[in-house]
Amino acid sequence: DAKTTQPPSMDCAEGRAANLPCNHSTISGNEYVYWYRQIHSQGPQYIIHGLKNNETNEMASLIITEDRKSSTLILPHATLRDTAVYYCIVRGSGNTGKLIFGQGTTLQVKP
Amino acid sequence: KAGVTQTPRYLIKTRGQQVTLSCSPISGHRSVSWYQQTPGQGLQFLFEYFSETQRNKGNFPGRFSGRQFSNSRSEMNVSTLELGDSALYLCASSRTERDTGELFFGEGSRLTVL
Numbered sequence: 001d002a003k004t005t006q007p008p009s010m011d012c013a014e015g016r017a018a019n020l021p022c023n024h025s026t027i028s029g030n031e032y033v034y035w036y037r038q039i040h041s042q043g044p045q046y047i048i049h050g051l052k053n054n055e056t057n058e059m060a061s062l063i064i065t066e067d068r069k070s071s072t073l074i075l076p077h078a079t080l081r082d083t084a085v086y087y088c089i090v091r092g093s094g095n096t097g098k099l100i101f102g103q104g105t106t107l108q109v110k111p
Numbered sequence: 112k113a114g115v116t117q118t119p120r121y122l123i124k125t126r127g128q129q130v131t132l133s134c135s136p137i138s139g140h141r142s143v144s145w146y147q148q149t150p151g152q153g154l155q156f157l158f159e160y161f162s163e164t165q166r167n168k169g170n171f172p173g174r175f176s177g178r179q180f181s182n183s184r185s186e187m188n189v190s191t192l193e194l195g196d197s198a199l200y201l202c203a204s205s206r207t208e209r210d211t212g213e214l215f216f217g218e219g220s221r222l223t224v225l
Contacts, residue, residue, distance in 0.1 A: 034213075043115070043201050043216030044154070087154075096205050097144030097159035097214065098167045104153075 004088045009106045012082075018075040020105050022088030025069040031092050033064060034099070035073045037084040044087065044101075047073065078109045113137065115217035117202050123223045129190040132220045136183050136204030142166075143185040144214065145177060148199040157200075160185055189222075197224045 005023040012018040034049040048062045055062045061074040087104040116135040136143050145157040156169040160179035177187040199221050203214040
């Protein structure tokens with residue numbers, strides 16, 4: 001599975017959009033981009049995933065560049081409860097339960 | 112529906128002891144994975160089970176083992192505990208073997224080794 005690079009930390013003002021970048025320059029054609037987050041002392045929570053098209057759900061939007069070498073997770077209106085560590089993960093479709101977590105981005109939403 | 116349930120939530124052991132952790136997946140989920148989370152190493156994959164068979168194994172010593180039962184419930188065992196085994200152990204479940212969707216994580220079992 002391809003490796004990912006994320007900034008270690010980011011701040012965001014409450015009510016503003018949070019844009020979390022991820023670099024995955026070695027991604028291969030059949031690998032998906034997944035985003036999970038982990039709020040302190042809880043288990044990771046799935047947010048969204050995509051292959052090459054942009055995706056949106058009730059939690060967030062995922063923008064994947066055309067060359068698929070990078071992506072951005074967008075939380076449209078960040079709240080204090082969105083303060084968490086956000087993990088960008090790349091994996092193929094055949095390894096269902098195995099995720100390779102990096103260090104993630106610690107997002108601090110401030111009032 | 113009920114989420115992934117892990118027991119016990121907290122436990123304290125001493126070096127040399129062994130421990131068994133339990134995970135009940137979401138009803139209908141057949142794949143169960145285990146992860147270890149420590150401040151130094153972050154989240155690391157331990158192993159994955161599907162239909163009572165181990166599908167994947169991470170880079171952990173043989174002291175770490177697991178199994179899955181016919182009802183998809185899973186247990187992991189750590190023998191001869193070391194101080195470095197102190198960690199949050201997380202279980203995750205998913206529906207099928209080749210599901211490209213999400214993993215559902217439990218709240219974890221926090222193990223402290225003294």
